[in-house]
Amino acid sequence: MKLSTAAIAALSLVASASEFAQDGRAIVESQCIACHAVTKPDKPGLDHIWQRKGPDLHYAGSKFTEAWLASWLAAPTRIRAGGELYTKYLKPTEAEDAIDESKLEPHPQLSSADAQAAASYLMTLKAADGSVEAGAFKGAAVSPTMGAMFFNKLRGCGACHSAKPGSGGSSGPELHTASERLQPDFIYSYIKNPQAFDPGVWMPRLTLSEPDLQRLTGYIVQLNGKVATP
């Protein structure tokens, strides 16, 4: 008797989790798809890159952490200083081009419950098999000084990405929040070949060795001060 009660309770838990994700799907499909691709585009490439208003979400479950998604959707902040696609939000000035803040719109905010439901559903959207290499990041700690030298001077990542608030480039997403947002194996795999995830994206595929990939991923994972974990 006890067993069957437990089984029923377990089944109802599974059912409610499934219902929850179903709600999340409805939220995502009604509120997110105007700006984000939640299925792989039929014709990925530069046309899609120029038409979209936000990053693709069809591999969100292989990219983000669920906790971050749920909290961010309830209280969004800007991650991409230059917007998406950055070129559309620039204006020339007497000196360097500047971001035209008047063109950038804040990301819609969801209620906490809707944010959690949407996050649960988004986590079910996985990248194509093999594109995120499970266990690729080995988790070795990186000397912050050495990591910063590689990130900025030797591989040039800092030209486009910010490694701490208020510094670095702005055409790419900020990376000082990357460890909260992103799965380490995704960071590794995206650096290795951004074009595999985002064909035509303005981040180049550099020629990086395995130690480079480990070092850069480790450095990015550590940027918020936490110790790298695989």
Add this chain to the structure above:
Amino acid sequence: MILSKRLSNALPAAVAGACLLLVPTLSGAADPHSRATRNYDTYCVQCHGLERNGQGVNSASMSVQPRDHTDAKGMADIPDQELFDAIKEGGLAVNKSVLMPVWGNVLSEEEIKEMVAYLRHVCEC
């Protein structure tokens, strides 16, 4: 009077004919740099700037100033092959900055050749 009437009758036809001639001419004369321009706006503007003058949004925080592509004198000193190699293999391949990344994994050789031609168009050199 007859002549002017004939002219007035003929004028709309002539204008219409000219328009017919113009339409295929305009659509046929596509900008030879259209693909390179969009590639530049996607990949190069972030450092080299909307006005192609090296004043991209990222350039403020860079340790090396990106090349000003409107600098006719400076650009004229760089052979086409060096421009091609810099785009395809990155700055290090031509003894320049690592901050110019390798684009050969994103752009095809044909697109890089088009970009070199576009840079010559931009610098007028």
